[in-house]
Amino acid sequence: MNRLLILGTALAALVAVPALAQQPTKLLNASYDVARELFVAENEAFLKGHPGVSIDQSHAGTSKQARAIVEGLEADVVTFNQVTDIDFLVKQGFVSADWQKDFPNASSPFYSFPSFLVRAGNPKNIKDWNDLVRDDVKVIFPNPKTSGNARYTYLAAAAYAKEAFGGDEEKVEAFLKKIFDNVPVFDTGGRAATTTFVERETGDVLITFEAETRGIAKQYGADKVEGVIPSVSLLAEFPVAIVDKVADKRGSRELAKSYLDFLYSEEGQRVAAQFGHRVHNEKVTGEFKKDFPEIRLVNVDQVFGGWEKIQKEHFASGGTLEKLYGSR
Structure with missing residues (x-):
């Protein structure tokens, strides 16, 4: 009996290994056109704490990006500069209707004008x-x-x-x-x-x-x-969202959430401020106060x-x- 239990446990472990191996280690972030350098730096900072993970970027006007996702661009997350383009994805069934409740500040980690x-x-x-x-x-x-x-x-x-x-x-x-x-x-x-x-x-x-x-x-x-x-x-807010339809299909939701959560972390906010964005983190705002006139x-x-x-x-x-x- 003990041998059967041991054998059963070993078989279960073998079955579990492929399932774990199938977890995605790559994300695609569809973002706005002028955010290239910002997300090169954000990705580099994020990946330091996530060995074995990679982030691909896609950049264009956000209205164009939203249409591309509907037409087949498999972006796990969007980091846009306009709420209406995420709402377009909501209407097309790609993003949940309550997406602005998923992250702080109505899912906008930083802002500009x-x-x-x-x-x-x-x-x-x-x-x-x-x-x-x-x-x-x-x-x-x-x-x-x-x-x-x-x-x-x-x-x-x-x-x-x-x-x-x-x-x-x-x-x-x-x-x-x-x-x-x-x-x-x-x-x-x-x-x-x-x-x-x-x-x-x-x-x-x-x-x-x-x-x-x-x-x-x-x-x-x-x-x-x-x-x-x-x-x-x-005020120009920069809304972010998980593309639910893609993340659920790929099984990337947990990684996608970790990535967007990072943009709100002190380190992620500091990177954004270094690239000229105004942020919500009080400590980082204080550090960069002299760089941002009222x-x-x-x-x-x-x-x-x-x-x-x-x-x-x-x-x-x-x-x-x-x-x-x-x-x-």
Whole structure:
């Protein structure tokens, strides 16, 4: 009898070994276009505590990424810059409806806002959103139809105009249309727009997240570009989520959760701050306080009534964006 028990235990162990071996050791993170360097560093820090694991990255405009996942891109997690693109995945059955309850701060580990990058010395004296409608200013930002980055720029400009014109929608739309008219080329994503501005030397001002402007200024030097923070901007949160349909299929949920949890850890927050993102961890915020000047930030709920309303009024077919942007 004892021999049978021993034999049974040994067989059970042999059966369990292949099951353990099948646990995935690789994740795919689908992220926004200008987050490449950030996640190289985040991944390196995360993998120090997870030997044998690897993280693959995919970067593009988040609307494009969301569509790619629906069409077959097997991303275990998304680290996006726009809530509506994760909500799109919810509607397609890829992410759970209560995804914002899965992680702290409505599943947003860090934040930023649309900011300006100008030529060294600021020769056009660009200081605020109203300077973007001047006839002598050429503005660079990506296509709002494909880039969450650009949608934040559009919304931040609209928020400024709503204040400036006392909510007069005709004047707000005229203001936004003039900004669009001043854009010589619309790239599909934020990184391509950066290339257009810095390397091709097109335009007078680049509008992108503060985190990106800080990185570009550091990379190219003060003799090439400099950052300008406007008087007011829009809070840009960076939502994250497990792609449930993919994680459950691959059995990667536990690893995916550990990865996204790491972004909230002190180490993960410090990496984000080093790459120009504003974080929630109080200790890390204190360490980097001198690097982040104060700015008045408004949010989508205050100004626009939330993302669902924004989607219907601005970004849906026939919405304000399509009316102003036309067929471009």
